Amino acid sequence: MTPWAIALVVLAVPIGILLLSLLLFGPIYRALTRKCSENVRLDGKTVVVTGASAGLGKATALELAKRGARVIMGCRNLTKAQPVADDIISKSGNTNVVVRHLELSDFASVRKFAAQINAEEEALHILINNAGIAGTKNKEVASCGHELVLATNHYGHFLLTHLLMGKLKAGTSSRVINVSSALHADGQLDIEDLNFDRRRYRFEHAYSQSKLANVLFTKELARRLKGSGVVTNVLHPGSVNTEVLRRPNQALSVFLFGRFISPIIFRTETQGAQTQLYLALSEEGGCESGCYYVNCRKARSSRESCDSDLAKKLWEVSCKNVHLEPAEMIPDSRLDSSSSENPRDASQRRRIGHSDFT
């Protein structure tokens, strides 16, 4: 063999192996997706799904509509969302599906969205904080004055969850479900510099910080909601081929990956929606609280995400940054139930709370 031929073989073999494993990975990964097989109906229940015009949110909204729920889709682009809602109505045969404008990074928009629900709905049974954006190539500042990724993925949902808490408590056995990501484990949350004013902005850090914030918040919220009849869990949907990866203001590497690689190796949107559906529908999703789920099973989240001091600090900073009124805050039950309460009352209350969920 000539040296050229040898060089060709030496190059071709690893490239071939790489391509082959890429091609094999996808089907195997998809085949291992667990499916939410609950056959629960949701007639008479009201659900809110943020970011419901595409991806996981759309797949989730469709499935919940098929089960008879009233579905309120919170979307930032009504031109895009209305045809999606029409499609969901025709596929599910459920006409009780509405689209409302919601721009999570704009607190006035969040307040307007919540005010309409508070005025019109009797109760809310499931809130799925699904909307999310991936890191933008360059740092962007939202109208609320905070870095855009954290504002959308964290602050907006933080505010929304607070504003809807009254209606969630009015529903029996209500659930708040947060979509996070396994990338939360790479998240470094600098309480002093959440907006990347001092740290160098990198899109992957902005994303993983926001997803770490989601897990921290779920845990803190669960602690605060203990005994309230509302449970909250957080999940990683798996690696899913959605348009989040293909937005125009994306870092180029993410865009190219989303365009060419993720369709081959990632889960479909319907598959990606299974874990949030599981938490919305299963009995387990109604009685566990503060847990992290992957592929329809409870899993362990990163060590940093379990840091309850960090969660508490972030909670306090967030209350301030979204300008919550004192009356809108969710009190810390650990403070209320301190020395004055006798432990038997507390355990009784937990029991009552628990039976409400099931």
Ligand SMILES: *[C@@H]1O[C@H](CO)[C@@H](O)[C@H](O)[C@H]1NC(C)=O
């Ligand atoms: C809203 O969606 C429509 C239809 O998909 C699209 O043409 C338009 O560019 C979107 N607007 C914004 C501001 O993204």
Ligand SMILES: *[C@@H]1O[C@H](CO)[C@@H](O)[C@H](O)[C@H]1NC(C)=O
């Ligand atoms: C979800 O995440 C948001 C933003 O991080 C937070 O405000 C909210 O309390 C969380 N809710 C749940 C159910 O985890």
